[in-house]
Amino acid sequence: MATTTPGPQTNRLGLTLNDYKGAPSTLCAGCGHDAITGQIVRAFYEMGVEPHRVAKLSGIGCSSKTPAYFLNKAHGFNSVHGRMPAVATGTMLANRQLLAIGVSGDGDTASIGMGQFIHLLRRNVPMIYVVENNGVYGLTKGQFSATADLGSTLKSGVANDLPPVDLCALAVQLGCSFVARSFSGDPKQLVALLEAAMAHRGTALLDVISPCVTFNNHEGSTKSYTAAKELDIPLHTLGFIPAFSQIEAEIDPGETRVVEMHDGSKLTLKKLARDYDPTDRAAAMATLMESNGKGEFLTGLIYVNEQQPDFISSLNLVDEPLATLPSSKVRPGKAVLDQVMESLK
Amino acid sequence: MAVTLSATGAGGLLDRETVINDFSIQVATVNGSGSQSANLVLLRSIFRMGIPVSGKNLFPSNIAGLPTWFTIRANKHGYVARKAQNELFVAMNPETIAEDEAQLMPGAVFIYNSDLKFTPSREDVLAVGVPFGAIVAQTCQEVKLRKLVTNMVYVGVLAQLIGIDLNEIEAALAKQFKGKEKAATLNFSAVQAGFDWAATNLDFKVPYRLERMDATAGKIIIEGNRAAALGCLFAGTTVVAWYPITPSTSLCENLIGYLEKHRLDPETGKATFGVVQAEDELAAAGIVFGASWAGARAMTATSGPGISLMNEFVGLAYFTEIPGVIFDVQRVGPSTGLPTRTQQGDLMALYHASHGDTKHLVLIPATPQEAYELAYQAFDLSERFQTPVFVMLDLDLGMNSWMADPFPYLDQPLDRGPVVTAEDLTRRVEQAPEGAKHDVFGRYRDVKGDGIPERTLPGTPHPLAAYFTRGSGHTSEAKYSEKPADYTWLVDRLARKHETARKYVPTPVEDWQGAEVSIVAYGTSEYAVQEARDLLAAQGISTNYLRVKALPFTPSVKEFVKKSRRVYVIDQNRDGQMASLLKLEIDPADAPKIRSIRHYDGMPIDAMSIVEPVLEMEKH
Ligand SMILES: Cc1ncc(C[n+]2csc(CCOP(=O)(O)OP(=O)(O)O)c2C)c(N)n1
Ligand code: SF4
Numbered sequence: 001m002a003t004t005t006p007g008p009q010t011n012r013l014g015l016t017l018n019d020y021k022g023a024p025s026t027l028c029a030g031c032g033h034d035a036i037t038g039q040i041v042r043a044f045y046e047m048g049v050e051p052h053r054v055a056k057l058s059g060i061g062c063s064s065k066t067p068a069y070f071l072n073k074a075h076g077f078n079s080v081h082g083r084m085p086a087v088a089t090g091t092m093l094a095n096r097q098l099l100a101i102g103v104s105g106d107g108d109t110a111s112i113g114m115g116q117f118i119h120l121l122r123r124n125v126p127m128i129y130v131v132e133n134n135g136v137y138g139l140t141k142g143q144f145s146a147t148a149d150l151g152s153t154l155k156s157g158v159a160n161d162l163p164p165v166d167l168c169a170l171a172v173q174l175g176c177s178f179v180a181r182s183f184s185g186d187p188k189q190l191v192a193l194l195e196a197a198m199a200h201r202g203t204a205l206l207d208v209i210s211p212c213v214t215f216n217n218h219e220g221s222t223k224s225y226t227a228a229k230e231l232d233i234p235l236h237t238l239g240f241i242p243a244f245s246q247i248e249a250e251i252d253p254g255e256t257r258v259v260e261m262h263d264g265s266k267l268t269l270k271k272l273a274r275d276y277d278p279t280d281r282a283a284a285m286a287t288l289m290e291s292n293g294k295g296e297f298l299t300g301l302i303y304v305n306e307q308q309p310d311f312i313s314s315l316n317l318v319d320e321p322l323a324t325l326p327s328s329k330v331r332p333g334k335a336v337l338d339q340v341m342e343s344l345k
Numbered sequence: 346m347a348v349t350l351s352a353t354g355a356g357g358l359l360d361r362e363t364v365i366n367d368f369s370i371q372v373a374t375v376n377g378s379g380s381q382s383a384n385l386v387l388l389r390s391i392f393r394m395g396i397p398v399s400g401k402n403l404f405p406s407n408i409a410g411l412p413t414w415f416t417i418r419a420n421k422h423g424y425v426a427r428k429a430q431n432e433l434f435v436a437m438n439p440e441t442i443a444e445d446e447a448q449l450m451p452g453a454v455f456i457y458n459s460d461l462k463f464t465p466s467r468e469d470v471l472a473v474g475v476p477f478g479a480i481v482a483q484t485c486q487e488v489k490l491r492k493l494v495t496n497m498v499y500v501g502v503l504a505q506l507i508g509i510d511l512n513e514i515e516a517a518l519a520k521q522f523k524g525k526e527k528a529a530t531l532n533f534s535a536v537q538a539g540f541d542w543a544a545t546n547l548d549f550k551v552p553y554r555l556e557r558m559d560a561t562a563g564k565i566i567i568e569g570n571r572a573a574a575l576g577c578l579f580a581g582t583t584v585v586a587w588y589p590i591t592p593s594t595s596l597c598e599n600l601i602g603y604l605e606k607h608r609l610d611p612e613t614g615k616a617t618f619g620v621v622q623a624e625d626e627l628a629a630a631g632i633v634f635g636a637s638w639a640g641a642r643a644m645t646a647t648s649g650p651g652i653s654l655m656n657e658f659v660g661l662a663y664f665t666e667i668p669g670v671i672f673d674v675q676r677v678g679p680s681t682g683l684p685t686r687t688q689q690g691d692l693m694a695l696y697h698a699s700h701g702d703t704k705h706l707v708l709i710p711a712t713p714q715e716a717y718e719l720a721y722q723a724f725d726l727s728e729r730f731q732t733p734v735f736v737m738l739d740l741d742l743g744m745n746s747w748m749a750d751p752f753p754y755l756d757q758p759l760d761r762g763p764v765v766t767a768e769d770l771t772r773r774v775e776q777a778p779e780g781a782k783h784d785v786f787g788r789y790r791d792v793k794g795d796g797i798p799e800r801t802l803p804g805t806p807h808p809l810a811a812y813f814t815r816g817s818g819h820t821s822e823a824k825y826s827e828k829p830a831d832y833t834w835l836v837d838r839l840a841r842k843h844e845t846a847r848k849y850v851p852t853p854v855e856d857w858q859g860a861e862v863s864i865v866a867y868g869t870s871e872y873a874v875q876e877a878r879d880l881l882a883a884q885g886i887s888t889n890y891l892r893v894k895a896l897p898f899t900p901s902v903k904e905f906v907k908k909s910r911r912v913y914v915i916d917q918n919r920d921g922q923m924a925s926l927l928k929l930e931i932d933p934a935d936a937p938k939i940r941s942i943r944h945y946d947g948m949p950i951d952a953m954s955i956v957e958p959v960l961e962m963e964k965h
Contacts, residue, residue, distance in 0.1 A: 023825075050806070051811070052806050052808075052811065053804060057635075067813075068825070073811050074811055075801075075802075075803035075804075075810075075813075076811075076814065077635070077638060077815075078814065078815040078817070079631070079634075079635075079661065079816070080657050080658060080661055083628070083631045084631075085628075086632045087631045087638070088635060089621065089628075089632050089635060090584060090632035090634065090636030090637070090638070090639070090641070091638060091639045091803065093584050093619040093632070093635075093636050094583070094635070094636040094638075095803060115624055115625065115627075115628075116624065119623075119628065123621075312619075315616060315619050315620075316615050316616050317616050317617075318610050318616065318617055319615070321640070321804065322583040322584065322617065322619060322636075322641050323583070323639050323802060324802070325581075327581055327758065330582075330583060330617050330618075331579055331580075331581045336607050337575070338751075344566060344751075345565050345566075345751075
């Protein structure tokens with residue numbers, strides 16, 4: 001199968017990595033968000049997703065700018081601060097055949113957008129929801145966000161005296177059907193999670209620690225590169241085998257759990273120190289609590305439920321996109337109007 | 346059985362000449378006591394007698410226990426606006442009975458529940474005490490059911506007093522309790538009992554009578570919200586996102602009912618629509634614009650407080666050029682205000698909704714049929730112009746019962762606006778000269794010079810289809826830009842688009858009589874104005890009339906003011922919002938012609954609130 005002609009590598013659609021790129025980033029050099037952008041590009045490329053099928057959505061913030069930096073050939077919508085979940089819900093209602101990826105920040109999600117975030121998860125709207133979590137407001141120049149850890153400090157030395165919101169714990173509690181945490185500095189894990197998120201049907205939340213090099217990458221910050229590297233405890237080593245390349249993966253039953261995604265893809269979780277079952281919601285909650293208490297930063301697939309129906313499926317919609325139904329399907333005939341009028345006489 | 350009639354003979358009322366088919370009836374009850382069915386049956390029976398009627402609910406912001414009033418106006422000329430005073434009054438509410446009596450017009454008939462501890466005191470009204478308890482006890486054996494049918498007794502008493510046909514009452518009951526024959530029968534027995542009691546005990550004739558006419562044949566009775574819901578249904582709405590708020594709730598609830606009944610795919614039984622009860626109005630707006638962005642016909646309905654919350658999204662949608670239809674069923678603001686009363690207080694807030702330079706299309710129906718037609722048209726305009734469109738109703742239109750002709754089926758094809766498909770792109774690429782093949786589509790280009798750009802929908806399978814929607818400054822190619830020239834170009838084009846819209850929005854209703862005096866009104870003031878014009882004409886003042894149906898104003902509005910001598914602008918708000926908007930847009934030389942008439946106490950405007958100020962100002 002190896003290509004003999006030299007030239008750029010292509011995926012199963014014949015597209016190159018370049019075809020999945022966007023405009024050049026205008027974020028600070030070294031920003032964690034750019035690293036995540038890179039992994040998003042890679043994941044879509046590897047999965048061979050047709051770019052036109054993707055809808056990129058975001059709120060407002062440095063993080064929310066990133067959809068401009070990947071998948072140039074996909075429609076994008078940089079909406080208003082904290083309200084991307086509603087836009088995504090509407091988009092998916094209009095066209096269930098789209099693959100939606102939302103990118104948000106911790107301010108966007110955990111402060112101004114908390115209400116919409118919660119309801120998105122409750123509804124299980126099918127989409128990938130990436131939180132680029134840096135513990136600060138980047139775009140407004142360095143205020144604490146609601147995910148900043150208790151006691152962590154701003155550049156100026158001011159310490160945070162409020163407890164953080166743990167987006168993953170919240171998501172598990174709300175029954176989000178796919179909850180994962182990762183780190184912008186761990187491309188391998190992040191790509192596997194993004195690919196699994198693409199194969200998932202329902203909301204796939206990826207809370208990704210993404211250090212803000214400008215405002216939150218100093219000593220005293222718990223969301224700096226150094227802190228994230230030091231505190232990171234991976235739950236498992238992840239591998240992802242998409243449905244289209246069903247080669248016999250050497251999966252050792254004793255050491256590995258396999259999560260079958262709804263499209264038939266397989267996510268492999270190679271056991272590390274703990275014996276962790278990501279399909280057990282109560283255990284997921286307990287593990288998160290325990291780690292939070294210890295100040296650890298757990299990464300990997302925290303919770304997954306491939307059975308839970310997603311919002312769009314639960315509405316019993318026609319298979320075609322609502323957006324482009326012909327008027328013959330959406331406009332009842334004159335007989336219906338006459339019948340209604342008769343009932344009002 | 347004790348009959349209480351005021352001894353004085355009600356100031357000679359009984360000797361007056363009988364008024365036929367021209368009076369109104371008000372019923373005072375306790376919220377939650379089930380009086381709504383009795384009132385609707387009353388309304389419908391009169392309607393079935395061929396007499397024009399309207400019904401208005403004046404209700405408190407509460408679920409049960411507080412006073413509520415229902416007014417039925419029957420008028421042979423078809424005047425159906427509110428009247429400030431009612432010739433007949435039914436008092437069932439102990440809390441308000443004294444006040445109710447006090448506000449009666451001289452010569453009114455005051456039917457009251459004599460079981461209440463109350464002694465009538467007005468000498469100039471005819472008080473008729475009716476022992477509701479005893480009458481109900483006779484006809485309804487089951488004690489538990491008595492409470493439910495008590496109100497039907499006054500329907501019977503009224504029927505006897507003013508001549509409502511019992512057969513029509515029976516038919517109206519059958520409709521009201523469709524499929525529940527036992528309930529219909531039980532209720533009718535209460536009506537009959539009231540009728541019989543009145544026949545036996547009241548040996549006088551009141552000077553108000555209904556006589557069969559032929560003015561309602563084939564007509565319907567409908568609330569504006571239901572009419573608007575039908576407009577959405579037939580406009581092919583596919584996404585509904587809403588959050589409950591009085592008085593808009595019944596618009597979405599009716600629409601959802603119709604969608605569930607009439608919009609399942611006949612082959613698969615699957616829905617051709619999606620409904621979300623959102624977590625708030627911010628989300629409702631976000632869902633609407635997200636869905637519209639992706640190509641759906643999406644709507645929401647709310648009232649003033651919800652409009653406030655939607656404002657950020659509205660501005661974004663205006664600037665990024667995303668369709669979306671928002672119904673504002675106005676109540677009295679701000680905040681909670683008088684949530685169950687009516688006003689036209691949101692006109693300015695809608696026209697300029699959001700921050701920065703914004704101007705929106707606002708459609709303003711006055712009647713149920715217009716609510717239906719403009720609801721329908723709102724989607725076409727919204728997609729054609731790729732901008733939010735507001736449809737402005739108010740509680741009076743939305744929640745009250747109106748007579749109307751059956752709605753016409755709107756035959757013209759849906760206008761989905763300039764949407765560029767993959768096939769279009771392919772064709773354009775083929776036809777484009779070498780070197781320009783990559784340049785066949787630009788999201789925000791002013792393609793025809795009318796300010797209207799083209800759009801592609803997400804999911805369009807063509808490499809040139811995608812663009813990026815952003816609230817920040819952008820170029821005609823949808824690229825980020827903060828360059829002054831790019832920004833001004835963009836907002837100037839939006840203004841140009843708005844100018845184009847002037848030629849597309851519904852034109853005003855205009856009646857030019859060549860008179861000295863002109864009247865400009867909008868929305869539900871229509872009914873009161875029609876009546877007021879006749880009353881003024883009877884006083885020797887003939888009037889020209891223009892009713893605005895949309896913002897921006899069509900050119901005819903300016904011309905109307907230009908050719909007028911004096912213009913009375915009728916607003917149901919304190920500050921004369923329409924008068925102000927007009928002054929902004931007409932020739933400044935015409936501004937002194939404008940005189941403002943304002944009505945803003947929460948009650949629907951009545952004809953006299955127009956006639957009196959016009960007469961007063963005409964003196965000077
Ligand atoms: C309604 C509203 N309020 C405030 C702002 C200002 N604002 C822009 S971005 C931002 C915070 C973004 O922080 P976060 O979501 O954490 O993203 P980051 O920039 O850190 O990636 C704020 C408060 C806004 N754009 N809109
Ligand atoms: S301010 Fe922080 S979050 Fe924003 S681009 Fe710079 S490094 Fe990234």
